[in-house]
Amino acid sequence: MKGSSPSLLLGVTGSIAAYKSLDLIRRFREEGMTVRVVATDNARQFLPFLSAEVFSDHKVETDLFSEGEGTGRIRHLALLDSADILLIAPASANFIARLSLGIADDLLSTMALSARIPILLAPAMEEAMYLHPATEEHRTRLAGRGVVEISPEEGALASGRTGQGRMASAERILAAVRQHLPSPAPSNIDSLKGRHVLVSSGPTYEPLDPVRFIGNRSSGLMGMALVRAALERGARVTLVTGPTALTAPREVEVLSVETAQAMKEALERLFPVCDVLVMAAAVSDYRPASALAKKRKKNGKGWSLDLQENPDILKGLAAMRRPGQCLVGFAAESSLDREKLLEKCRAKGVDLLVANDISNPLTGFGSSENEALLITPDGGCHPVSRRSKEALSRVIFERLPFPPFPAGSPSRLG
Numbered sequence: 001m002k003g004s005s006p007s008l009l010l011g012v013t014g015s016i017a018a019y020k021s022l023d024l025i026r027r028f029r030e031e032g033m034t035v036r037v038v039a040t041d042n043a044r045q046f047l048p049f050l051s052a053e054v055f056s057d058h059k060v061e062t063d064l065f066s067e068g069e070g071t072g073r074i075r076h077l078a079l080l081d082s083a084d085i086l087l088i089a090p091a092s093a094n095f096i097a098r099l100s101l102g103i104a105d106d107l108l109s110t111m112a113l114s115a116r117i118p119i120l121l122a123p124a125m126e127e128a129m130y131l132h133p134a135t136e137e138h139r140t141r142l143a144g145r146g147v148v149e150i151s152p153e154e155g156a157l158a159s160g161r162t163g164q165g166r167m168a169s170a171e172r173i174l175a176a177v178r179q180h181l182p183s184p185a186p187s188n189i190d191s192l193k194g195r196h197v198l199v200s201s202g203p204t205y206e207p208l209d210p211v212r213f214i215g216n217r218s219s220g221l222m223g224m225a226l227v228r229a230a231l232e233r234g235a236r237v238t239l240v241t242g243p244t245a246l247t248a249p250r251e252v253e254v255l256s257v258e259t260a261q262a263m264k265e266a267l268e269r270l271f272p273v274c275d276v277l278v279m280a281a282a283v284s285d286y287r288p289a290s291a292l293a294k295k296r297k298k299n300g301k302g303w304s305l306d307l308q309e310n311p312d313i314l315k316g317l318a319a320m321r322r323p324g325q326c327l328v329g330f331a332a333e334s335s336l337d338r339e340k341l342l343e344k345c346r347a348k349g350v351d352l353l354v355a356n357d358i359s360n361p362l363t364g365f366g367s368s369e370n371e372a373l374l375i376t377p378d379g380g381c382h383p384v385s386r387r388s389k390e391a392l393s394r395v396i397f398e399r400l401p402f403p404p405f406p407a408g409s410p411s412r413l414g
C-alpha cells in the first residue's frame with residue numbers, strides 16, 4: 001500500500017451505469033479507502049460530478065493537462081503515483097476497445113496505458129455489444145495482459161431488454177478490489193530470485209494437411225498469468241507456447257511452437273537448465289498418424305482419421321529431473337476426484353498438480369478466472385476458490401514445494 005489507507009482510482013466511462021459509481025464511491029469510502037474519480041468526456045452525460053466530488057471528497061479529474069496537486073509533474077502520473085489499484089466501473093464497450101488498442105487520448109486512457117498497478121474492469125453495456133466479436137476479442141486481449149474483468153450480470157438492461165451486460169453488483173466489485181489490493185508482501189516474495197522458471201502454455205496444433213489441424217480450446221491465459229507471477233517473484237522466465245493471440249512481457253524469452261513434438265523438443269532442450277517447470281500447456285494427446293503434404297480435396301466419401309497418441313512430455317521430463325528441480329503439472333478434468341488426482345500427481349512425477357474442473361463455464365478455457373485443487377504427492381489437497389488466473393498463479397508460486405537456495409550458493413544464472 002502506498003499510503004496509510006488503500007487508494008483507489010475509479011475510472012468512470014460513458015455508460016448509463018455511471019450513476020451506480022456514486023454508490024461505489026460511498027462503499028469504498030466506508031471501507032476506509034481514498035477514492036479519486038477520473039471520468040471520460042462521455043461520462044459527463046451520466047455521472048453527477050458534484051455528487052461524486054462530495055462523496056469522494058476530491059475533484060473529479062477529467063483533464064490530462066489540468067493543474068492542481070502534482071502540478072509541475074505529469075498529471076496522469078501524479079495520480080497513478082499515489083494509487084494502489086485502477087478500477088474502471090462502468091467500462092463501456094468503447095473504452096474497452098480503446099484500452100485494448102492502447103489508445104491514450106484522454107486522462108483515463110493515458111493513465112490506463114501507463115499503469116503498473118492492477119487494472120480491473122466492470123463492463124456495462126447492452127448484451128449485443130458485450131457479446132460482439134470485437135468486444136470479445138478486446139476482452140480476451142486485455143485478459144492476456146493481466147487486466148481483470150469483473151464480468152457483467154444477466155438482468156434488465158437500460159434499453160428495457162433483458163440480457164447479459166448489467167454492471168456487476170457493488171458486492172462483487174468490492175470483493176474483486178479487495179482481492180487485488182496489495183497485501184503485505186508474503187515472506188517468500190523473492191523466492192524465485194535468481195531462478196529460471198520454464199512455463200509451457202497454450203494449445204498444440206497437430207496438422208492433418210497444410211490447412212487443417214487438430215487443436216484444442218486453450219487460450220494461453222493461464223500460462224501467461226503464471227509467467228507474470230513468476231516475474232513478480234524475481235524469476236528469469238522462458239515461455240514455450242503453442243499458438244495463441246497473446247503477447248508475453250518483453251523480458252520473457254519466448255519460443256513459439258505448433259505441434260506436441262516441437263513442444264517436447266523445445267522443453268527437453270530447456271528443462272536441464274531450469275529450476276522450475278510449470279507445464280500449463282494443453283498438449284494434444286493425439287496426432288494424425290501422418291499429415292498430407294497437400295490439401296485433401298473433398299471426394300464425397302468422408303475421411304477417417306488414424307490418430308496416434310502423443311508422448312506425455314511432462315512424464316518424460318519428470319523422469320530426467322535432477323535434484324532440486326521442481327515440477328508443476330496441470331490437469332483439466334470433467335470432474336474432480338481427489339483419489340484419481342493424487343494418482344495422476346504421483347504417476348506424472350510432479351511436485352504439484354493444479355486440477356481444474358472444465359465443466360464449469362465460468363472458469364477454465366478462455367475465461368479470465370479459474371478455480372483449482374492443488375494436489376501434492378504426499379496426499380495434500382488445497383482448494384483455491386474462483387479468482388483471476390493471476391491470483392491463482394500467485395497462490396501456485398506461494399505453495400511451490402521448492403527447496404530454498406542453500407545460503408551462499410551461487411545462482412546458476414549468469
Ligand code: C5P
Pocket residue numbers: 260279280281282283284285310311312313314315328329330331332
Ligand atoms: O494426462 P493429462 O493430459 O491430464 O495431463 C495434463 C498435464 O500433462 C498438463 O500439465 C499437460 O501440460 C501435460 N501433458 C504433457 N504431454 C501430453 C499431455 C499432457 O506434458 N501429451
